[in-house]
Amino acid sequence: MKRTLIKGLALCAALALGLPAAHAQDYPNRPLRIVAPFAPGGAVDILARLISEGLTQAYGQSVVVDNKPGASGHLGAQLVAKAPPDGYTLLLGTIGIHAAHASYSKLIYKPATELQPIMVVGESPNVVVVPANSKYKTFADFLADARANPAKINYASAGAGSSVHMVTELFQLAIGQRMNHVPYKGSSPALVDLISGQVDVMFDNLSSSMPLVQAGKLRALAVTGTQRDPRMPQVPTVAEAGVPGYSGTSWFTLAAPAGMPAALVDKLNRDVNKLLSSPEVASRYQQLGMGYVPNSAAQAQAFFRSETIKWNRVIEAAKIQLD
16 A cells, blocks of 8 residues: 555655744744545545644644535635645645646646645555445456446546546556546545445545445445555455556645745644654554655655656546546
């Protein structure tokens, strides 16, 4: 699960600028806001609340989570990009915002230049899930139908251009067939419809689907990483279950408006790295199926660039145009 992120960050230059910390001396002296640009209940919301709880304790200031779903996360991301770069408005970002934004050609902000990365806060494989009473008992069942009757399968996502969507697009490219896309404003509402059978399948974030699998409301067919997840060792990877070479994971970030003083970026990076390295959060991450590797803002920025190249290839090959 951690290999993709470790490899990506290992390629990034570990640059750190020794800038004065004067701007951070009295920070924070009022409440902070973390914008979660998807509906409550999904992986983004879960991580935002986990970080907000930790920072509230560390700072002695309220750190509130503000859910702003819409446009596959770009509505909330745009709000952060246009906010004052003072460290009091932060973003819990995703692949769709930082690396797959080329799927939207008419955005009124520029994610690559108007958002300042603070760090990558986690990575997770996705899991292919279907309703508990689905006719697909195994991934092989689903794969055979996807190849034979692609137009008859409806798949859900957390929004057009979201990590859930992009990982599914990667699968469709791998098998050379397309299914019908049903986008939602986050994983939570999509999972409600998946459980009830209104859609057939979803390549969801592991953290939001695992509890539903454990509760018997969904069936897990495969995971999208390079190896099986230790919490579900009986569930194969997509690659070993019939699509050799396939792998796709979702990663999540903490970001701020561009122009935020380097001292504040450095402080937030140190504080959140410390938070995520604590035994309590590490245990919670394990339960969520989330991986984390300590990283700097410079490493995160370089990782964004390399991932943008990767996902732009998918966008171009699949001819994804969302506006």
